[in-house]
Amino acid sequence: MTTTLGTASADPGEIDTGRLEVGETRDGSPFGLPVAVVNGAKSGKTLYMQAVSDGDELNGVGVVRRVVPQLDPAELSGTILIVGIVNYHAFQVAEHRNPIDDTKMNRAYPGNAAGTSSERIAAATFEAATRADLILDLHQGSTSRMIDEVRVRCGTRHRLHGECLELAKVFGCGYILDQKGPDGQLARAAPDEGIPTVDPELGGAVGWDETSVRKGVEGVFNVLRYYDFLEGQRDPDPQTRAKxxxxxxxxxxxxxxxxxxxxxxxxxxxxxxxxxxxxxxxxxxxxxxxxxxxxxxxxxxxxxxxxxxxxxxxxxxxx
Missing domain, CATH: 2.40.50.100 (RNA polymerase II/Efflux pump adaptor protein, barrel-sandwich hybrid domain)
Known part of the structure; x- marks a missing residue:
């Protein structure tokens, strides 16, 4: 079956890239988020992955640009939907918050299709994300120095807590923060829709750093193998968890x-x-x-x- 995301459209065994239009810039020109669809030759689950929800957190797009060229849809079971840059306006000016409405994007989910700039982008990406069975929302510590970790943000009493924690362990950065997050985070909102979601925080740097990007790439492929998108499943390693x-x-x-x-x-x-x-x-x-x-x-x-x-x-x- 053909799978589409914005203007990207891929038949089974194909990859395509395109744009997910979500509004217009200040001169009236339309803008869209860069998206990719990797449609496996065999049926299976759907993974949604996004990066640069905060405009200066670039390690995530560093991961995306390495993962996609390594994917062979002929060897893939299921589908991967990717938004490579979520916070379009902040990315253009290398800032953390969306400068159009001074909003931190990862506080705007599930969004509002008729709302502010950030709410509209959140609504469009949330619609894409909730088509999936699993969600990876790639972040980093912005300009702070930070260990590589995966955050479970749904809270320990959430019905999907165990599944989110398992996904975090499978990603395998070595460290997990298991602490309920603020309202408006994708990793808070998507589990309410029944989708295990984690927030890998891939280190902290100005720009990106090789070590954290490499761990992120490894983490994505850990997920793809464990959840049967790719062959070669292995048991996840123990992780150090903080609450x-x-x-x-x-x-x-x-x-x-x-x-x-x-x-x-x-x-x-x-x-x-x-x-x-x-x-x-x-x-x-x-x-x-x-x-x-x-x-x-x-x-x-x-x-x-x-x-x-x-x-x-x-x-x-x-x-």
Whole structure:
């Protein structure tokens, strides 16, 4: 059966790319999101994948541009629907939020086809996503430094929690954050429609980084094999799961000297960072409140009083 997404249309055993039109720019020209359809020669499940929901989170499109050329629809069972760049306007100006309506796109789902710019894009991509059996919403830590993780955002009491957690484990970044997300996230909205959805947060960088992109590509192929899109299924590796965060801000202005590295285990009372003057004179020291893992930190060393410095993941187990 022919499968279409926007102007992309593929018969079984074919790949096609095109555009999903969602509105017009300020000069009245129509614009569309870049989309791809990979229609397997054999029947099977449907996977939906999207990237750049936040306009400066580029590791996801780095994954997409490597995954698609490696796909052979003759060897594929089922269908893959891809939106390569969701936040069109923010991507054009390398910003996080949609500059047309100053909205974070991943707070706009399930969207509104007659609403704001972000709501219209969310509605169009949500319609595509809910055609699928599984959803991967590729993100990264924007400009923060961050470990590679997969986020399960539906909440532990959701009827699909187990299926979302399984999908996160299969993706296999090594770390899972299992914490209910804010309203408006795709990974919150799609499980309500009965579709297991996860939010891989592929590191953090300005632009993209090779290590996180490579992990993302591996994660996509892990999913394709485990869920029988491709042959070669393997059992997923155990993952380190965190269920909470403690965030730390600067108690004084100056330059931050972070002590542990990303991914390091820390103990309650252990020094996380010190704040110094430009001459190296100590001003304040901040310690961990609980045992956990250094999960995320700011990229630049300079801070003002109260400015975000780092996050420690807590309530850790192996899943």
């Amino acid at each position: 909470g965060f403690e965030q730390f801000g600067a108690p004084a202005g100056g330059l931050v000297d972070l002590k542990p590295d990303l991914g390091d285990r820390v103990s309650a009372g252990e020094t996380l960072f010190t704040v110094t003057t430009p001459f190296g004179e100590p001003k304040q020291t901040v310690t961990a409140d609980s045992d956990g893992i250094l999960w995320r930190s700011r990229r630049l060393p300079q801070v003002a009083t109260g400015e975000y410095v780092c996050s420690v993941a807590t309530d850790i187990d192996e899943y």
